[in-house]
Amino acid sequence: MSIEARIADEQPETFKFSAENEKEIKRIVAKYPKGRQASAVMPLLDLAQRQHDNWIPMKAIELIARKLDMAEIRVLEVATFYTMFNLKPVGKYFLQACTTTPCWLRGSDEMMRCIKDRYAIASGETSECGRFSLLEVECLGACVNAPILQVNDDFYEDLDYASTAALLDSLEADAPLPVGSVMGRSGSEATSGATSLATLKPKQSGVANA
Amino acid sequence: MPKLTVNDIEVVVEDGATVLHACEAANVEIPRFCYHDRLSIAGNCRMCLVDMERAPKPIASCAMPAGDGMVIRTDTDRVKKAREGVMEFLLINHPLDCPICDQGGECDLQDQAMGYGFDGSRFDENKRAVENKHMGPLISTTMTRCIHCTRCVRFATEVAGVPELGAIGRGESVEITTYLEKTLASELSANVIDLCPVGALTSKPYAFAARPWELNKTESIDVMDALGSNIRVDARGAQVMRVLPRLNEDINEEWISDKTRYAVDGLRRQRLDRPYLRGRDGRLAPASWDDAFKAIAAKMKKAKPATMAAIAGDQVDAEAMFALKTLFGKMGSGNIDCRQDGAKIGGARAGYLFNSTIAGIDDADALLIIGSNPRIEAAVLNARIRRNWLSTGLPVGVVGPKMDLTYDAAFLGDEPAVLADLASGKHKFAAKLKKAKRPMIIIGMGALARADGAAVLGQSRDIAETYGVVTKTWNGFNILHSAASRVAGLDMGFVPEKSGLDVEAMCKAAEAGKLDLVWLLGADEADLPRLKNAFIVYQGHHGDNGAHHADVVLPGAAYTEKDGIYLNTEGRVQYANRAAFPPGEAREDWAILRAFAGVMKINFGFDSLDELRELLFRAVPHFADRDMISPTKWVKFGSRAKVKPVKFTTAIDNFYMTCAISRASETMAECMRANGTDRAEAAE
Numbered sequence: 001m002s003i004e005a006r007i008a009d010e011q012p013e014t015f016k017f018s019a020e021n022e023k024e025i026k027r028i029v030a031k032y033p034k035g036r037q038a039s040a041v042m043p044l045l046d047l048a049q050r051q052h053d054n055w056i057p058m059k060a061i062e063l064i065a066r067k068l069d070m071a072e073i074r075v076l077e078v079a080t081f082y083t084m085f086n087l088k089p090v091g092k093y094f095l096q097a098c099t100t101t102p103c104w105l106r107g108s109d110e111m112m113r114c115i116k117d118r119y120a121i122a123s124g125e126t127s128e129c130g131r132f133s134l135l136e137v138e139c140l141g142a143c144v145n146a147p148i149l150q151v152n153d154d155f156y157e158d159l160d161y162a163s164t165a166a167l168l169d170s171l172e173a174d175a176p177l178p179v180g181s182v183m184g185r186s187g188s189e190a191t192s193g194a195t196s197l198a199t200l201k202p203k204q205s206g207v208a209n210a
Numbered sequence: 211m212p213k214l215t216v217n218d219i220e221v222v223v224e225d226g227a228t229v230l231h232a233c234e235a236a237n238v239e240i241p242r243f244c245y246h247d248r249l250s251i252a253g254n255c256r257m258c259l260v261d262m263e264r265a266p267k268p269i270a271s272c273a274m275p276a277g278d279g280m281v282i283r284t285d286t287d288r289v290k291k292a293r294e295g296v297m298e299f300l301l302i303n304h305p306l307d308c309p310i311c312d313q314g315g316e317c318d319l320q321d322q323a324m325g326y327g328f329d330g331s332r333f334d335e336n337k338r339a340v341e342n343k344h345m346g347p348l349i350s351t352t353m354t355r356c357i358h359c360t361r362c363v364r365f366a367t368e369v370a371g372v373p374e375l376g377a378i379g380r381g382e383s384v385e386i387t388t389y390l391e392k393t394l395a396s397e398l399s400a401n402v403i404d405l406c407p408v409g410a411l412t413s414k415p416y417a418f419a420a421r422p423w424e425l426n427k428t429e430s431i432d433v434m435d436a437l438g439s440n441i442r443v444d445a446r447g448a449q450v451m452r453v454l455p456r457l458n459e460d461i462n463e464e465w466i467s468d469k470t471r472y473a474v475d476g477l478r479r480q481r482l483d484r485p486y487l488r489g490r491d492g493r494l495a496p497a498s499w500d501d502a503f504k505a506i507a508a509k510m511k512k513a514k515p516a517t518m519a520a521i522a523g524d525q526v527d528a529e530a531m532f533a534l535k536t537l538f539g540k541m542g543s544g545n546i547d548c549r550q551d552g553a554k555i556g557g558a559r560a561g562y563l564f565n566s567t568i569a570g571i572d573d574a575d576a577l578l579i580i581g582s583n584p585r586i587e588a589a590v591l592n593a594r595i596r597r598n599w600l601s602t603g604l605p606v607g608v609v610g611p612k613m614d615l616t617y618d619a620a621f622l623g624d625e626p627a628v629l630a631d632l633a634s635g636k637h638k639f640a641a642k643l644k645k646a647k648r649p650m651i652i653i654g655m656g657a658l659a660r661a662d663g664a665a666v667l668g669q670s671r672d673i674a675e676t677y678g679v680v681t682k683t684w685n686g687f688n689i690l691h692s693a694a695s696r697v698a699g700l701d702m703g704f705v706p707e708k709s710g711l712d713v714e715a716m717c718k719a720a721e722a723g724k725l726d727l728v729w730l731l732g733a734d735e736a737d738l739p740r741l742k743n744a745f746i747v748y749q750g751h752h753g754d755n756g757a758h759h760a761d762v763v764l765p766g767a768a769y770t771e772k773d774g775i776y777l778n779t780e781g782r783v784q785y786a787n788r789a790a791f792p793p794g795e796a797r798e799d800w801a802i803l804r805a806f807a808g809v810m811k812i813n814f815g816f817d818s819l820d821e822l823r824e825l826l827f828r829a830v831p832h833f834a835d836r837d838m839i840s841p842t843k844w845v846k847f848g849s850r851a852k853v854k855p856v857k858f859t860t861a862i863d864n865f866y867m868t869c870a871i872s873r874a875s876e877t878m879a880e881c882m883r884a885n886g887t888d889r890a891e892a893a894e
Binding site: 002003004006058071072073074076077080081 | 373376389
């Protein structure tokens with residue numbers, strides 16, 4: 001996607017950090033040696049995004065540049081490098097779908113098909129209702145429970161067409177399913193239950209289908 | 211000092227050198243795109259891959275420090291294959307538009323593709339396309355051609371000191387842009403065009419104007435500021451198409467300012483291409499050389515020598531000044547001056563030269579700037595100060611108005627009283643000067659071109675003496691001129707003789723009706739309306755201020771149209787060469803004066819430029835020492851008078867328009883507009 005398309009056309013006139021976040025900024029900046037405050041750019045961008053409906057306006061970028069004594073373009077470079085920073089509004093539920101090889105092998109196409117069937121959106125687009133945005137991302141680092149769909153900060157794992165639909169139903173009702181594997185496996189155990197050290201009989205089994 | 215072998219050749223390189231340096235020392239050429247001698251190392255183009263013994267894969271020679279005992283090979287099949295691979299990747303997204311690209315014929319990618327390119331493409335997918343970016347009136351962008359070497363980004367951040375360029379996005383979607391597509395706000399911005407190894411950044415004013423192989427290239431000297439930057443003038447027929455920098459480590463390295471590069475389109479506009487005479491109706495009318503000379507001669511023969519005066523302008527060559535000085539000398543008038551701005555300098559050479567030399571800035575460890583804005587008055591020199599500041603944290607103090615110099619500077623105030631405080635050690639900054647081993651003072655015309663300039667000079671000299679600015683091995687007392695012709699004029703004594711009039715006195719005399727004739731040699735910046743009672747002869751190349759006030763206009767040659775000697779602010783003698791012929795009936799300035807001497811029946815003693823130069827060298831021997839600076843003695847200069855409590859200013863407010871050529875330049879006018887309104891919409 002070109003850079004122009006990634007930055008919102010309509011920008012707010014101003015941006016201010018909340019008093020709470022200002023305090024947090026002080027704490028973050030204090031972590032770095034004097035003169036190295038630019039290292040705090042990513043946590044500050046994250047703060048701005050969380051405060052501002054999950055996207056970062058250009059005014060926030062300029063404010064962060066001033067706060068950290070950086071050139072504006074340097075902050076924009078960081079903000080555009082990471083897909084995790086949104087530079088234009090996204091829906092209440094920001095879906096980041098992993099389609100890298102392990103997820104793809106385990107059926108991420110089905111997961112994507114489900115999302116597209118329901119909302120007719122491609123990567124980088126927001127649904128008509130405005131509540132769902134989709135972004136195809138590279139490896140989310142949870143290949144053992146592939147395929148993965150990240151909803152805002154949370155991972156939903158082991159998705160197929162039906163379970164993705166169920167997940168989206170729950171999101172539409174604003175009553176999200178519990179985070180983690182939708183087939184209910186604990187951690188990254190094999191789907192068929194523990195295969196080694198089975199005789200040890202853990203005190204508490206988290207395996208739902210055991 | 212590591213010792214290593216490159217293709218069986220043993221070389222020893224400096225500590226901190228890279229493998230690429232070692233290869234160059236062994237006379238092995240390494241292809242590169244991102245690496246540049248004067249920029250930090252990025253190591254991202256991968257074109258400079260070489261083989262190192264015991265390394266599992268080729269290494270990027272630009273980023274690998276040379277180590278003792280390394281065995282490097284650049285001629286193996288693996289190296290060739292690696293480079294071909296890199297080239298193939300680069301060409302995947304690079305458009306095949308060389309025939310319509312301005313970089314064609316002088317393109318690094320084109321050249322290196324001849325060595326490492328494949329004859330066809332194996333890439334069947336779509337090429338990536340990138341929208342062009344707005345970077346101001348000088349830089350034209352075709353971003354699809356960009357190979358992301360980031361040379362421009364590093365130049366803007368490191369050398370120019372305006373961190374406005376950046377690479378946003380990542381992977382295949384990386385794009386080079388300025389923040390919100392603002393104009394690149396630097397006086398050195400157009401150097402990114404030279405740095406760009408492909409045709410992504412090309413020259414906007416020169417767009418589709420010429421191909422490099424159809425240009426006549428002339429090595430010459432710039433006159434837009436007093437640095438004497440080394441330039442190459444590219445002309446096609448009579449027209450100067452462009453100006454490029456030429457390498458000179460002691461002066462401009464390989465940069466030039468935007469004015470040096472782009473004011474040349476002013477050479478095509480408002481040119482004086484024939485003599486003019488002011489008629490009875492008060493309007494200038496075309497005339498023949500004969501009539502013009504006769505009109506002047508009639509006036510001169512009637513006037514007393516003491517009522518005639520001559521002013522030399524800021525871009526005049528030494529030969530023209532020498533010829534004019536000879537003319538006035540033979541007529542018995544001592545009213546000559548080359549200081550249009552009324553700067554109170556002259557006499558002892560050490561009192562008007564950049565004594566430390568420009569390269570000496572690299573050695574300074576404290577800097578005091580008085581009444582100057584080097585960023586505007588000598589942009590390339592300012593980049594050198596910035597480099598010192600970046601690497602050593604050079605403490606800089608400024609006596610003058612606040613300004614953005616691209617490096618941290620302490621503004622000590624613009625009141626002359628600060629100088630006295632510095633001299634007595636009362637001021638805070640004095641401690642930094644005291645601590646320094648090689649302190650430096652730069653004094654601009656903003657402090658000297660005022661009635662009490664000599665006193666400011668004297669007081670500055672006191673500061674220099676107090677803080678060891680001048681020692682046996684170091685002279686950090688520097689005058690930064692803003693006029694290219696000034697040092698040559700002062701060296702040859704183009705200043706009033708005893709009881710002669712300087713510019714201010716000429717103006718006063720003219721106002722009192724006591725001045726009959728003034729000869730302006732390219733002088734457009736003097737306070738000309740005050741001279742209106744006198745008969746004004748203007749000899750120059752542009753219909754600018756001087757010509758507007760003149761009674762007779764003699765069309766001369768601009769700096770690209772004559773061979774000439776210029777002395778830069780260091781006192782370095784440099785020879786400029788003719789790149790094109792002056793337009794119409796215009797002639798070289800020395801020749802005009804020689805012809806006029808014939809009309810006046812005065813014997814100059816020379817009939818050619820060579821004979822003139824011989825006489826000039828006899829009068830001022832060091833003018834013959836090409837590219838040299840003749841040594842000066844540290845003697846008394848300046849005055850002990852009191853400095854009036856008038857605030858210091860800087861000599862130039864507007865970087866883009868300082869002379870007749872730049873005022874006539876459309877490109878410079880556009881730069882000014884862009885600086886006022888720097889959003890993309892305004893300029894598009």
